[in-house]
Amino acid sequence: MVTNQSVLILGARSDIGRAIAHTFAGHGRPIVLAARRAADLNVDVADISARYQVAASAIEFDVIDGGATRFFDSLPELPDVVVMVAGLLGDQAVNEVDQDAAMRVMATNYTGPACYLLEVARRMEARGSGAIVGISSVAGDRGRRSNFVYGSAKAGxxxxxxxLRNRLAAQNIQVVTIKPGFVATRMTAGMKLPPALTAAPQEVADATWRAVTKGSDVVYVRSVWRLIMWIIRSIPERLFKRLSL
Amino acid sequence: MDRTGDTPVIARGAARSYGDASFGPGLTLDMRRLDHVTAFDAASGVMTCEAGVLLSDVIRLWTPRGWFPPVTPGTKFVTIGGMIASDVHGKNHHLAGSFGDHVISFRLALGDGSVATCSRTENVDLFEATCGGMGLTGVILEATFRMIPVRSARIMQETQRAPNLAAAMDLFEAGSERTYSVAWIDCLATGAELGRSAVIFGDHASPDDFDSDARSAPFSRRTPNKRRIPLDFPGFALNRASVSAFNKLYYKRQAPGRRLVDLEPYFYPLDAIQDWNRIYGQRGFVQYQCVLPLATSRDGLAALLTEIARAGDPSFLAVLKRLGRESFGLLSFPLEGYTLALDFPATDRTFGLLDRLDDITLEAGGRLYLTKDARMRRAMLEASYPRLDRFRAVREQYGFTTRFRSALSDRLGL
Known part of the structure; x- marks a missing residue:
C-alpha cells in the first residue's frame, strides 16, 4: 500500500471505528470520519491530526438514510480504503415484538451497509483500485435464539x-470480512462476557490493519472464534433447535 | 452526572495510585474515555489534552517528534488528569519540580454543572488546591502543559555505587546538576553498610553520544521485551532470603559506569513486567513513601533504614531520591529533602513496622505521599501538611466536601 492512501470510516463514533481510525492514522493514512452528528466528531478530528500528523476530517453519515449516491458525490475524492463499521445490536426480546425495532436492526446491519458498499464498489470498480472492509459478526455464522434478528442481518x-469479494476479485479490489466475536465496547457494556473470548476494540483494529495490508479475505479477530463457530455450525439442526445458545 | 449533589463522586484515571484514592462511598467516574488530544504546538511544545489521555500514548507518539513529558512518574500507565491530581514527581524533581509546575491551566468541573478554567492567574485557589488535590476539588476535564524538547530517545546513564547512606547522599549532592537521579537501596544491608545503594544519574542523550551508525536515527527504539507475571505468587515465595538474594543480585547488576539506555527501561523498569504486583500474592502489598526535610534527612533516613533492617520485613524495592523545593500545591507531597519509597507485602507485621516508620518520619518533620498511602492515620496527616487547613477551606467554600469523596478523603478527613 502507498502511505498516502486515504481511509473512510463509516460509523466512526463507535469504539471499533475509533480504534480503526487511530490505527490507520498511526500508519500515516489520511482519515475521513463519518457518523451521525458529525459536528461532534471535531474533537476526534483534532485528536487524530494532533497525534498522528495526518489529514483528518468529519462528514455527516447515516447508514440507513438510503443516500449513498449523494454521500459519495459530496466527498472531495473517493477514498482508497472504506471500512463499514456501522451496526446495531438491539435487544432480541424487543425485536421479537416491535417490528420497527427489528427493522432498524436489519437496516443498520445489513440493507444500509450493503447499499452504501454497492455504491463504493461501483465507484472503486470504475477507478480500478481500492479496499472494502466490512465489520460483520460471528453471530451471522448461524442463527441462534438469543440474537437471531441481529444475527440474520449480519449473516446477510x-x-x-x-x-462482493467474488464479484470484484478480478478487478484488483479487495473485500475483507472481519468477524470480531465479543468486543468490550459501549455496545456490550454491562454484559457479562468471558474474558478469553472478548477482544478489545484495538484488537479488532489491529486485525483490520493486518487484513488490509496482507490481503486477507475473512478474519476472525480471535482465532478461537473460528473453532467455536465451526462447532456451532456443525451441530445437526435436529439437535441445535433444542439448544439454548 | 447526578446534578442534585446527593451522590458523592470521585474521578479515576488509570487507577495506578497505590491506596484508596480512586474509589469511595459513591460513584467512581472512569475518565479514560475522555482521552482526546486537543492541540499541540510544535513551536512551543505546549500540549492541550483531555484528562484521560495516557502518558504512555504521549510518550509513544511525541518522543519520535523530539518532545518528552517534563516530569514522569515511575510508570507511564497514568493519565494526565491523574498526574495533576497526584502532582507527580520524577527523577528530575530536584531541577524540574513536580508536574504541576509545568501545567499552564486546566478546565475543572465543579460538580454543580459549572466548569472553571484554573491557572496561576485565574481561579488560583482551585489551581493550588487541585494540583496534588487527589481529585477532591472537582473533576479535571482538560489540561494544558509544557513538554520538553529532547534530541533522542535514549538516556546517557551513569551508575555509581555507594557503600552506605552517607556516600549515597554525597553523590546526590555532588550530582545536583544532573537531569535525573535516583538510588536503589539494598534495604537489608546493616551496620557500616546501612544504605548501601546504586546511585543512577541520567541525562537525555544527544546524537553525538551515539555510535556513528546509530546517529542518523536518534529516535529509533528497540522493541522492549514484554514479560508478564502469570499468576499470584504463593505467600512463602517472598521472604527475607529471596528478597535479600534479589537485592544483592540487583546491586551487583548495577555495574558502575556510563552507558546509553533506552528511555522506557530507564524510566519504567516495572512497566516491562506486566502485572508485576502479583509477586506479592493475593494479600498484595503496601507502598510507603515519605519525604524528610534536608536538615533532618541524614539522621532520619538512617533511623528509617535501621528500623526496616531490624524488622527484617523484606522490601523488594527501595528507592531514594533527592527532591527539590516544595510545590505550590496545597497537598503536594514534595519537600526540599530526601524521599524514600518502599514496597512491603501487606502483612500484619508490616503495618506494625509502618506505624514505627511514621513516628520517625514525623519526628524528622517529614510526611507521606497520599498517592502511595493506604493506611496513614489522620493525626499524621494533620501534623505534616501545614496547608491542610487551606485545602479544607477550599473544599468547604465550593461545596466539595459532600460532592467529591473517596475512601482516602473519608479516612483522612480531607
Missing part, C-alpha cells in the same frame, strides 16, 4: 461481502 452482510 457476511454473504453480501462474500459475493
Amino acid at each position: 452482510f457476511t454473504a453480501f461481502l462474500s459475493g
